[in-house]
Amino acid sequence: MRIGELSQRTGASRRLLRYYEEQGLIVPTRSPNGYRDYDERYADRVLQIRGLLDAGMPTRIIKQILPCLRSPQDIHVADATPETIAMLEHERDRMTGRIQCLVRNRNAISGYLDSVRRAQEGAAEDTGFPSSGGRGPDAVLDHV
Amino acid sequence: MRIGELSQRTGASRRLLRYYEEQGLIVPTRSPNGYRDYDERYADRVLQIRGLLDAGMPTRIIKQILPCLRSPQDIHVADATPETIAMLEHERDRMTGRIQCLVRNRNAISGYLDSVRRAQEGAAEDTGFPSSGGRGPDAVLDHV
DNA sequence: CTTGACATTCACATCTATGTGAGGGTTTGA
DNA sequence: TCAAACCCTCACATAGATGTGAATGTCAAG
The missing domain is CATH 1.10.1660.10 (Multidrug-efflux Transporter Regulator; Chain: A; Domain 2)
Incomplete structure (x- = not known):
């Protein structure tokens, strides 16, 4: 191609x-x-x-x-110099950190959106259209 | 401060x-x-x-x-204009995408490191020091 | 054979997150 | 009172990921 x-x-x-x-x-x-x-x-x-x-x-x-x-x-264990191993471990840990940060903040956003949705549903019950956009509170990953 | x-x-x-x-x-x-x-x-x-x-x-x-x-x-539902809501949903989804990408790749790195470690342990069993760096195969988050 | 769509390289432009330094105030302690 | 260690603003510099355009080559179809 x-x-x-x-x-x-x-x-x-x-x-x-x-x-x-x-x-x-x-x-x-x-x-x-x-x-x-x-x-x-x-x-x-x-x-x-x-x-x-x-x-x-x-x-x-x-x-x-x-x-x-x-x-x-x-796997090419040949490539596995000690420096490479150390680098990979370091990057793995940095990725874990990023994941945790993203998960925390994404869950906070989800929580905020849920609150707003609940508030809107409570405030205006007769607008004729259900405010739930289809996707409920998603699988939240809070076990990370 | x-x-x-x-x-x-x-x-x-x-x-x-x-x-x-x-x-x-x-x-x-x-x-x-x-x-x-x-x-x-x-x-x-x-x-x-x-x-x-x-x-x-x-x-x-x-x-x-x-x-x-x-x-x-x-929560300030006041700030919750439809555009804001849409933006937040969009960002939440992008974050979920990033999380998945990071988790997948981090797990791949972990897997590689585990393989290398196993290969080294198998190859040199009597170097006098255990090659396990302390941290075993970590909680892998593969349920994401 | 020419035209249009695609490819090439090279180079300059842009945006974002940063570093760095100049030139100058403020606070603190000897 | 002087020096050191803060702080301020302003402005230029850089590195990384990308856009954009110039000048040119290749190929398929009319």
Whole structure:
């Protein structure tokens, strides 16, 4: 697949896909004419990269951890230098911190939304439309 | 408390505290001499801001959601315009997405580390020191 | 053969979160 | 009274993720 299709399928601009490559996050092969040629797996990979970036992970780190996440069964223990291990443990802990922060704050938002909804339902019972937007109080993850 | 103490207590540089103020995230009072004067509560608040920033939340959004997270019991339903509600629901969903992404990837890292640890323990059983760093396979959150 | 859609590289622009320094007040303690 | 350690504002600098545009090459269809 060429860059245009991957761009459509992932929502990442062409520019961005080239940027990820420049940062060493993806390494597409090249067609004889010089066009980038992306394997199917890159779609998922790009989505994963975008997710991590959006969650505050810089490309520098993503580049380091991606190889360890790539083949779940046959891990390259060769890559496992003590520094790599330490880095991974550190990043794992930072991610845990981020998760906790996000969960706490997201639950607070959910709580606020629930309160507002309840207040509105109590205040105006006859507006003709039920104010519940369909999605009830979601599974709240408070066990984290 | 003045900016220096808050800086020490939060780990945020003075410059950064002024920046957060410029962005409307915190609004300290001023002493007669013009120095910023921070209430105790700002310590937690700044840590919360830093956590959200680190988790990929931009200041623009943090500024919007912070007031809703401030007083849990007496919510200002006044602020609850439909746009605000929609924004909060949207952010809540984005946060859920980030949480899922982080959890998935963190679990993958944990899995990799566990594999490496097992491989090393199996390979060198008599190095004299146990390679378990103390923290076993952590509570993995795979129910998210 | 030309046109349009796609690709390439290179480079400059932008926004956000920060650092850093200049130039200048205030407070505190020797 | 002087120095050290605070504080202020203003402004320029930087790094990372992205947008945008210029100048050019490739390929498929009319």
